[in-house]
Amino acid sequence: MxxxxxxxxxxTTPVDPDVIAQMVQCLGMDGIFGNPASKSHYYGWHAGQLVDRARQQIANLIHAQAKEIIWTSGATESNNLALKGIAQSDLSKGKHIITSQIEHKAILDTCHELEQQGFEVTYLQPEPETGIIHPEMVRDAIRSDTLLVSLMMVNNELGTITDIAAIGEITHAHGIYFHVDAAQAAGKIAIDVDAMHVDLMSFSGHKVYGPKGIGALYMRTRPDLKLKAQIHGGGHELGCRSGTLAPHQIVGMGAAFALAKQxxxxxxxxxxxxxxxxxxxxxxxxxxxxxxxxxxxxxxxxxxxxxxxxxxxxxxxxxxxxxxxxxxxxxxxxxxxxxxxxxxxxxxxxxxxxxxxxxxxxxxxxxxxxxxxxxxxxxxxxxxxxx
Structure with missing residues (x-):
């Protein structure tokens, strides 16, 4: 055939050969296969070092700090954790969310679920034909009880770019949390989470020549930003996402992001x-x-x-x-x-x-x-x- x-x-993208080579080194007895949470022996220490290096590689691409990177199973989980985690962390902050009609289903379905829990969601209609979400659309939709704005940086069907920096200025001025789905943006467009005033950003490994089944969520370090965990059991990843980390997948995603930056x-x-x-x-x-x-x-x-x-x-x-x-x-x-x-x-x-x-x-x-x-x-x- x-x-x-x-x-x-x-x-999806094929895994880069250089990424595969680094992942293989984390699988067998002769490699670094340990559980990063095992702190009492060098198998765990070495695995933990690789996880930390990968965390820094993700952070380097987006001008963040390594401690602000949370590992997940992919952008879908990152999106769920960001939206549900913010919404459920403090119900007194407001129950209004702004997103758009052309978001990924991981955002739209999560918003529909939150609506069942009593939240109100405004779905912005994009500019006809172009798919642009203009900053003024966001500004005009903001209410006194708006908690969160969630928009993708690059649309996964169109490739259209959203002016995240301009929207970030608006959300920052109003004290509103700003989440960005960057699954299709990482490695394709320059990202600076500080300059863009982004509080949360979702990533996926397999869109950037890394492995499937691994993703990350950037969470800005700020006292009032807390996420309610959606997966419990051990308090891993700053208490936001429990579960044993997979060094081979994490190393793969980190290596892929390092290549993407280059x-x-x-x-x-x-x-x-x-x-x-x-x-x-x-x-x-x-x-x-x-x-x-x-x-x-x-x-x-x-x-x-x-x-x-x-x-x-x-x-x-x-x-x-x-x-x-x-x-x-x-x-x-x-x-x-x-x-x-x-x-x-x-x-x-x-x-x-x-x-x-x-x-x-x-x-x-x-x-x-x-x-x-x-x-x-x-x-x-x-x-x-x-x-």
Whole structure:
């Protein structure tokens, strides 16, 4: 069976070979396999040292302190811990939360759960077509009882960037906690949690060429910021998240974030060339609608809706040669079109004829050429040069 061109890096990334090598060293008897919580022997000490180093590697990418990093099983758990932990820590601070209609389901479903517990949630509608959440939208939604604002930095379907720094200025001025889902932003855009006035930030290892099953939550050091633990049993991770730490996964995530910091800018420049090549190639072939902002985006994603009469055939031809997505991988088992595209004002027909292309380390211009040629051949139209 021929391997498909992989263009679904937003769903998950392959683990970097250098990351794998470091993880393997934490598995066997000859490696550093101990329980970091075991403080009475060197097996535990060595494991603890690696965990601390990885904590610092996460902190380095976002200009934080290592002690502000809490390990979790992934961004979904980090999001749950941030929102539920804040909401349930002190009910006297207010019961109003602001988020948006185009957040990841880990945020939306958590907000729906909190609504069942008596909280009120304002779901901001993004700017049509672009998916931008403007700072003034947040400012206008703030109430006297607003406890928390939670927004993603880079939308997982569109690649659109939210102006987190500007929104952080607003939340900071009002004394409101600010949580940011940065699962799709880490390693793609510069992050400075202090400059952006972010209090909580969620990360995932497997979106940054690290292993699955590991994530982190940044929690700013401030006296009034406390989280109610959602997993109990041992009081690990500052009492916020109990459970034995997995050094091999943590080391993998730390190594991946260190590599991401090193190559961030160069990789964005390289991928921007691929994105523009594919976008212009598709525009030559057929009628498409760009979903997301034309300039305020990371280079890794291209989300387009096909509007020609033969849209279904074009999409079929793409899926015959490339692994792509129709939306978020977390929504793939749900019926119906993307909630993100619906919030942008896209019709059901356009939303159903949409593909999210996402690029990564192994993506190349040759692969883009192969994809475009395959579309031409399957459409039965004359060959076009895509230079």
């Amino acid at each position: 021929n391997r498909l061109i992989y263009l679904d890096y937003a769903a 190559y961030l800018h160069a990789e964005q420049l390289r991928l921007s060339v691929l994105r523009e090549k594919l976008l212009h190639g598709l525009e030559k072939l057929t009628s498409i609608h760009l979903n997301g902002h034309a300039t305020q985006h990371v280079a890794n994603y291209l989300n387009v809706s096909f509007s020609a009469d033969n849209a279904a055939r074009i999409i079929q031809s793409i899926k015959q040669v490339a692994a792509v997505s129709s939306g978020s991988a977390c929504n793939s088992n749900l019926a119906g079109s993307s909630h993100v595209l619906a919030s942008l004002g896209r019709s059901t027909t356009l939303a159903e004829n949409t593909i999210r292309f996402s690029f990564g380390k192994c993506s190349s211009e040759a692969e883009i050429d192969m994809l475009l040629v395959a579309i031409v051949e399957n459409k039965g139209i004359p060959f076009i040069t895509f230079d």
